Amino acid sequence: MSAPDTAAPDAQEGPLAVHEAPHRLGPLEQIPVGEGRAFGVDGQQIAVFRVRSGSVYALSAVCPHRGGPLADGQLDERQVLCPLHLNGFELATGCSTTGESPLTAYRVEVDGTGDVLLYLHGAVRG
Incomplete structure (x- = not known):
């Protein structure tokens, strides 16, 4: 007879795992295809x-x-060009394609209702 499994359901994530609630930015339709929109999120x-x-x-x-x-x-x-001096940045990573400092890239997704969800935790600098 084997010993019962007593591990907590989230044990594989570690004791300090953070589950961030996303910031709901509103419907995807507010961002036209082929464009970007700026949002103020937590300053x-x-x-x-x-x-x-x-x-x-x-x-x-x-x-x-x-x-x-x-x-x-x-x-x-793949990239966005700054409207002032045409500096390029990779959309997926924030890395510069023209030698500038990298940007921070954030996890973003669209939920089942069509709303854009943004996660600030775990953002990566390109």
Whole structure:
């Protein structure tokens, strides 16, 4: 007879696992396809981008070069260009494609009701 399993259901995540509630930014339709929109979340400016394939990305909203509004930049499936000086940043990672400091990339998803959910915890710097 084997000993009963007494491990807690979340034991594999560790004792300090954090389960962050997402920030609900509203309906995806407020972000036109091929564009970005800036949101203020917990004192930070976050740009959320909706590319033509339907994927959604979130990055810091301010270009580190001269403070350009990245949500107003041109984008394709992989990167956004700052509207001031055309500095490029990868949408998935925040890494610069033109030698600037990287941006912070945030986890973002669209839920079953079509709302955009943003997670600040666990953000990565490109």
